[in-house]
Amino acid sequence: MKILVTGGTGFIGSHTSVELIEKGYDVIILDNLCNSDASVNSIIDSITNKSHVFYKTDLLDEDGIERVFSENEIDAVIHFAGLKAVGESVQMPLEYYNNNITGTLNLLKVMRAHGCKKLVFSSSATVYGVPKSVPIKEDFPLSTTNPYGSTKLMIERILTDLCAADKEFDVTLLRYFNPVGAHPSGLLGDNPTHPNNLMPRIVDAALGKTEALTVYGTDYPTRDGTGVRDYIHVMDLAHGHIKALEHMGGMKIYNLGTGNGQSVLDLVKSFERVNGVKVPCVNMPRREGDVAECYADASKAERELGWKATRDVDDMCRSTWNFALKSRK
Numbered sequence: 289m290k291i292l293v294t295g296g297t298g299f300i301g302s303h304t305s306v307e308l309i310e311k312g313y314d315v316i317i318l319d320n321l322c323n324s325d326a327s328v329n330s331i332i333d334s335i336t337n338k339s340h341v342f343y344k345t346d347l348l349d350e351d352g353i354e355r356v357f358s359e360n361e362i363d364a365v366i367h368f369a370g371l372k373a374v375g376e377s378v379q380m381p382l383e384y385y386n387n388n389i390t391g392t393l394n395l396l397k398v399m400r401a402h403g404c405k406k407l408v409f410s411s412s413a414t415v416y417g418v419p420k421s422v423p424i425k426e427d428f429p430l431s432t433t434n435p436y437g438s439t440k441l442m443i444e445r446i447l448t449d450l451c452a453a454d455k456e457f458d459v460t461l462l463r464y465f466n467p468v469g470a471h472p473s474g475l476l477g478d479n480p481t482h483p484n485n486l487m488p489r490i491v492d493a494a495l496g497k498t499e500a501l502t503v504y505g506t507d508y509p510t511r512d513g514t515g516v517r518d519y520i521h522v523m524d525l526a527h528g529h530i531k532a533l534e535h536m537g538g539m540k541i542y543n544l545g546t547g548n549g550q551s552v553l554d555l556v557k558s559f560e561r562v563n564g565v566k567v568p569c570v571n572m573p574r575r576e577g578d579v580a581e582c583y584a585d586a587s588k589a590e591r592e593l594g595w596k597a598t599r600d601v602d603d604m605c606r607s608t609w610n611f612a613l614k615s616r617k
């Protein structure tokens with residue numbers, strides 16, 4: 289099968305491309321490189337010992353997407369490409385709506401024109417807004433708290449309507465919780481230019497790039513007062529996409545998480561212990577828009593896809609540090 293991976297040079301897309309190639313799929317990567325580097329392509333090839341096709345194409349360029357589909361018989365698409373910084377989306381809503389929604393509509397139009405009707409979409413736990421309780425199940429109420437989240441929810445609705453109108457479309461929405469970790473080679477990982485998420489900021493504090501990790505909120509109603517999230521290893525997440533592809537049929541929705549909540553301090557302590565480094569911390573007030581606890585009920589993916597996260601927090605911390613020392617710029 290020939291799979292088009294949009295956003296395939298990004299963090300999750302690159303790990304998934306490796307997994308796909310290793311499972312025998314033909315991979316075509318489309319990315320405009322707005323948040324990744326073309327060198328990731330040769331890293332993917334060197335890890336897998338195989339080559340893949342890469343198009344530097346923007347999803348806002350419909351003719352460019354058309355070229356990719358005319359030159360290749362694509363069987364299915366895994367759609368990672370999108371802008372993902374919550375804070376930035378509040379500052380630049382038009383750019384976020386245009387990139388994420390127009391980009392997806394362009395992709396869908398070209399897919400339909402070429403009779404390619406299988407899509408796996410990168411959604412997010414952000415579509416649960418402030419969850420009514422935890423663990424979160426797929427049928428919980430949906431809402432959003434920022435433009436980034438709204439783009440994810442709107443795309444989910446567009447895809448739901450498309451599947452209702454055209455029964456030949458198979459769409460799987462994967463709602464990721466908090467992806468962290470890196471490829472065991474240390475050659476692929478998360479390499480943000482302006483780190484906002486917890487794990488890259490732990491790394492910066494451990495490397496001495498920042499004075500300390502700012503712990504946002506120590507007065508949440510959680511076991512140690514800090515925010516609790518469901519951190520999931522990017523290799524497990526990559527594997528989840530293979531399982532999703534193997535089980536397509538109509539409209540499907542799955543949480544991809546471990547089902548376990550870890551606090552900010554839990555993650556810091558694990559990172560210090562497994563890597564033998566210090567992560568200086570400074571307590572700060574709560575960050576606006578954060579919820580106390582967010583973790584998945586991941587049992588539907590286990591039941592229906594036969595997928596379960598297998599890597600623990602120690603693996604996540606170890607592989608992140610390995611990548612940081614080997615490859616992070």
Ligand code: NAD
Binds near residue numbers: 301
């Ligand atoms: P990433 O930024 O590393 O990868 C996204 C890739 O898409 C980048 O390589 C970027 O250059 C590309 N891209 C963006 N807009 C494009 C466009 N118009 N045309 C072509 N390429 C474009 O992000 P990631 O962490 O790998 O996330 C992948 C997907 O998963 C995103 O859709 C993101 O919203 C979603 N997601 C991520 C997280 C997370 O915490 N990392 C959580 C939930 C959902």
Ligand code: UFG
Binds near residue numbers: 485514552578
């Ligand atoms: N945190 C800190 N200090 C930091 C950064 C984060 O204490 O410097 C805390 C946050 O307050 C939160 C936890 O670490 O309690 C996790 O924060 P992240 O920013 O790493 O992740 P979020 O859960 O806020 O959001 C992430 C993605 C969203 C996605 C969501 C659910 O950034 O895009 O997971 O998938 F929607």
